[in-house]
Amino acid sequence: MLNRPILIIGAGPAGLMAAEILAGAGHRVEIHDAMPSPARKFLMAGRGGLNITHSEPLDRFITRYGVARPFMDPLIRAFTPTDLRDWCHGLGVETFVGSSGRVFPKSFKASILLRAWLQRLNGLGVKLFTRHRWTGWADAGAVSFDTPTGPQTVQATATILALGGASWPRLGSDGGWSTLLAARGVPLAPFRPSNSGFDVAWSAGFLERAEGEPLKRIALTFKDRTVPGELVVTRTGLEGGALYALSAPLRDVIERDGKAVVHLDLKPDLTGPQVQNKLARTPPADSLANKLRKGLTLGPPTGALIREFAGDADLGRTANLAALVKALPVTLSGQRGLDRAISSAGGIKLSALDGNLMLTALPGVFACGEMLDWEAPTGGYLLQGCYATAVAAARGVERYLISQTTPPGEGA
Secondary structure: OOOOOOOOOOOHHHHHHHHEEEEEEEEEEEEOOOOOOHHHHHHHHHOOOOOOEOOHHHHHHOOOOOHHHHHHHHHHOOOOOHHHHHHHHHHOEEEEEEEOOOEEEEOOOOHHHHHHHHHHHHHHEEEEOOEEEEEEOOOOEEEEEEEEOOEEEOOEEEEEEOOOOOOHHOOOOOHHHHHOOOOOOOOEEEEEEOOEEEEOEEEEEEEHHOOOOOOEEEEEEEOOOEEEEEEEEOEEEOOHHHOOOHHHHHHHHHHHHHHHHHHHEEEEOOOHHHHHHHOOOOOOOOOHHHHHHHHHHOOOOOOHHHHHHHHHHOOHHHHHHHHHHHHHEEEEEEEEEEEOEEEEEEEEEEHHHHHEEEEEOOOOOOHHHHHHHOOOOOOOOOHHHHHHHHHHHHHHHHHHHHHHHOOOOOOO
């Protein structure tokens, strides 16, 4: 048994981190991935600047995991954002905190970090097999794969599943693993989109003027939560970080009621009375666009957006217009599907795991990353969660292996 490798299935950030922890402890590790090269979604996410983690206080950071907070809390505390930054620095990749509190590599490039990481794994003796699609288990318990040279099986001392969620299927995260685990009695939650855009029933005239336009330095409120950020007008609705931060509660309400109403503050740096006073000082004959531009330095598509949801009577009264600038109601009628989502909710139910992140239905098989039923907004929380669960799974494997070699009565 000791000559058998520990298998990591999935070469995204969770799988690579689990491999590093175990190989660094002296274990023989193999990574198997269905794609032609590792970490394809990781590289895609880093094209606009790789957001590694966030710098906010840890107690607040952990609240970002919503209903999964009790599960994620000890894992994040065991591998914190500071630990993640130190790990990057150990690879020779310096980081910095942006104005929003998000943490990035100074190079902004995922490819530089990944290259250094793969070199480290190679130096630790980790073997990476690409185009190896996991197909389950053979009768003797060996892990089976479809490979370019035909079906293969591997006997393992333990296995960590790190296959990702169900978003970005073209990059490997297609959720196809769910049927294999369901057949083995692993409890699963349905996949749902997370961190995706939402649908709005725009008029044709509005789209002609506003499609593709950004809404910068706004704040979005839903129920008792307000999130600052930016949005982009799309043909189907709205996308952007301010919505992503609220995607879970918005999705739940839309699934229940068929719609959800959010309020946009188009000038969050001013109070309502300040907005009204500035608008009142603009010439009465000015158009709506000119009033917004001169009084509030709001350019397009703000005027078109207000017209989309306001009547002529509102536009003609300064107090009403100021109220719309501070709390413009926008009805969201749906959410974009999994194929357009940044991440996914659902997957392996957290109740299916023991304290080592081992599947109770499959002894010796562990899971981490986006396969698990947790979600978080963009801003560094997703990657931090993937890394933290990977570290926990790797350490869980070590405890499991010790328990398998310790004589009864001597403890682990």
